[in-house]
Amino acid sequence: MEPSTNIALISSGEPEEPEENITYMDALLYKAAAEGIIEEFNNHPELQLESLKTPNHDNLLHVNLATQESAVDIVYSLFILFPEGYVLFHQYLSIFISMIKREKRSDFFEQILSKCPSLLLQTNAKGQTPLHVAARFGHSAIVKLLIKSCAKARDGDLEKLGMDQVNAVREMLRITDQESNTALHEAAGCGNVEVVKALLEFEDPDFPYSANKKQETPLYIAARRRGSGRLLTLLLDKFKSTGHGGPHGRTALHAAAMAGDAEAIRVILKKKGNLTKERDEDGHTPLHYAAHFGRSRRISVVKELLKWDVSAAYIGDKKRAMTPLLMAARQGYLVTVSKILSLCRDCCEKVDNKGLSLLHYLAFRVSSSPIGRSLFKYGGSEIVNGSFRNLRKLEDAFGMTPQEVYNALRSEKHHHKQKQIKELLEEIENDQVAEEPVCSFPIRNVSAESLEKEREAHLIVAALIATVAFAAAITVPGGLQSEKGSEQGTPLLIHEAVFKAFVVTNALAFILSVSALTIHFGVLDNLLSQFKFFRRTVLYRTRSVSGILGYATLAMVTAFSTGSYVVLKPSHGLAFASYLICPAFLLCIWGIVNPSIHM
Incomplete structure (x- = not known):
């Protein structure tokens, strides 16, 4: 059996070039590593396990971790044999088979590491240790086993470790790959609470986990995931000063607003209530994000942010001085507009740098809908808010009131105004918030x-x-x-x-x-x-x-x-x-x- 081979490629007849070492793993050994068959390695004691690597320098542990735990084949076979009872017990069967596979994987890791402890800290071509891969795929049992192996704890007793052992574990936890990700970054992206618990158990509460090359901290990565409330609680409770930054000047609160997760918003604000007014590079607050992404399922996010700090509704962005209310109207999210107005009624007085008010943006969006007719055609009988009513005669930079915009979009006799409006809307449609473009305006030529x-x-x-x-x-x-x-x-x-x-x-x-x-x-x-x-x-x-x-x-x-x-x-x-x-x-x-x- 040819376990692993290094091939040096040298060009002949040409000027010498640097040698290229190609490593690969024998097919039988790769299969044994992927499936956790320890007998294959026990039968060949002469193997140098630390030298068994794939072209990407994945060792035996990397290969095993990247193999999906799946009971699909077995479950499908049982479905063919017993289709009537499949629906009743397939879920329990899948859990049972996964438990067996996890136990087998843990046993494989223990025996491999006992043969070759150096595999624990060996990195692949991306600079990732087995702990990185285990955290990324959410293998909580393996994460705990790797930590125990690093600490050299006997009988799995991790509560009586000396400082030398704890420091050794912390060094492993803080290893970064080529993208500056630690195992905690990977675990935050996976969203597995048990993995994060295991990684945080021996970490220093004062240690500042910095951002990766994408400028993402573990807290920001966790906040991007919908349903990450428990994960965020763990991170915020563990560290005295948690980094919350993200790319383009965003914070974890921006990420939670984009994800539309009201629970995550509550968790973050309890520890970091000052983030409500934090702006990204474009001057957008988390409330701007909630309004721009503000379909009906994000109404609770808007409500949570305003309940904590209503003054965020009056902040305009850098490019157009757009408030969250104007952004929601620009997107056509009328439920979000209604919610913001119900919590801060006079924020509708704010206009953007082109003089466009809330009613202007509503005129762009609802020119052919029943809501448009109730606001404009019938004299705005439903407008009872004084600040809102005052907007009816407010002119934009082109000298048009919301009523004139509405009339121009519904009648061809205002051809010149229609042309101005369409040019303006084309410009507005080019705007983005967190790489999410503005919804196109459904304006149609009627001739x-x-x-x-x-x-x-x-x-x-x-x-x-x-x-x-x-x-x-x-x-x-x-x-x-x-x-x-x-x-x-x-x-x-x-x-x-x-x-x-x-x-x-x-x-x-x-x-x-x-x-x-x-x-x-x-x-x-x-x-x-x-x-x-x-x-x-x-x-x-x-x-x-x-x-x-x-x-x-x-x-x-x-x-x-x-x-x-x-x-x-x-x-x-x-x-x-x-x-x-x-x-x-x-x-x-x-x-x-x-x-x-x-x-």
């Missing part, structure tokens, strides 16, 4: 030409669907009764449930497509759309027809699927494949129109 083109497309689609549906109704699947009698001329498959579904969906497709044709011809869109005062009504009808044709298309696809199934029923495989066309079509359409998939 007679665009309405006419859309109308023509609707007419073609509606005519095609109506033609296909009419033809399918006349030539029904399965044919008609030809024998003379009371049922002559009726469909042969009239009593089949799937055939009835075909008839209903086909009729629905025909009626919807004819309705679309009637709407367009009935209101003479091509004539009336030339008049600007009527264009908004035409636009509404055009959008209605778009929805009707969408339902007509779905009905047509369903009719095709059921019609194919009923005539192919004798061939079960072919019939079933045909029947799946409809749900497959629906899934494809959903995938195309759902924006979260593209994000």
Whole structure:
């Protein structure tokens, strides 16, 4: 057996180049290390274990730790044998198998380290010790075992260590890799509480864990993870002065706000309440982050931050002097806007450096929604806040009030203002907060030409669907009764449930497509759309027809699927494949129109 080989590559016939040492591990030994088979190494006492390395300089312990603990193969085999009972006990079975594997891994580590203790502090090409890898993958039992091995504690008694042993453990804990990560950095990223507990047990409370090369401290890394409250509590309780910094001037509170974790916010603020006004390089506070990322699930984060320090709502950023309220309105997060206003009602008086107020940003976002009509079209009857009401006549840098912005976005007669607004919104859309861009503004050009083109497309689609549906109704699947009698001329498959579904969906497709044709011809869109005062009504009808044709298309696809199934029923495989066309079509359409998939 060839355990491990170093190959020196020297170019021949050319000027000498530095030698390149390539290390690799024998396939059988690699497999034994990955699976924790100690017998393979016991059978070859002549092996120099410290020299067994992969090309990345991973030793036996690195290889074993990087191998996933998985019971998938065994569980899948049992599922094949006992499918009925699988759901009831598979979870317990997985836990049981994982416990066996962990015990086997611990035994493998103990025996390997007894043979070659130097593997404990051996680093790979990235400068990572086995402790780094164990912490990254959340192997708490192995982390404890490595600490015990480093301390050379007998019988696992870690409570009676001398200072020399404790110092040896601390030296191992503080080893950094090429990215300046310690094992604690890796454990914070993993989020395993037991691993962090084990790493902190012998650490000095006064030791300052510095940031890695990405400027991330362990506390910041932990705060990025949603559900890290217990982890943050451990770190904050252990150290007297915990580093909380992150990249670009962010703090752990910024990270928790980005993660949308209200519990983490509470934990951090109890120990570091002064972080609410800390700004990143762009002047953004944690409340800015919560507002920008502020979909409904982050409302609790906004509430926690304001409950601790309401003055953060009045702080503007460096680039645009945007307050958190303006950021939430810019994103269109109306629930977040409402929550901020409910806790500090006069913060809406703050405007950005272009004079844009809360109502300006709401006008950008809600110009075509019922909320927009309640705020602007009907005179803002729902506005009862005095500070809010005063914004209605506040002009921006272009001399436009929120009402004028709203009117310009809804009518083409304000062409010059529309152009100014669109240029402004294009500029705003280029902004980012923590690499997260501003949501695009759904502003649409409405002209007679665009309405006419859309109308023509609707007419073609509606005519095609109506033609296909009419033809399918006349030539029904399965044919008609030809024998003379009371049922002559009726469909042969009239009593089949799937055939009835075909008839209903086909009729629905025909009626919807004819309705679309009637709407367009009935209101003479091509004539009336030339008049600007009527264009908004035409636009509404055009959008209605778009929805009707969408339902007509779905009905047509369903009719095709059921019609194919009923005539192919004798061939079960072919019939079933045909029947799946409809749900497959629906899934494809959903995938195309759902924006979260593209994000």
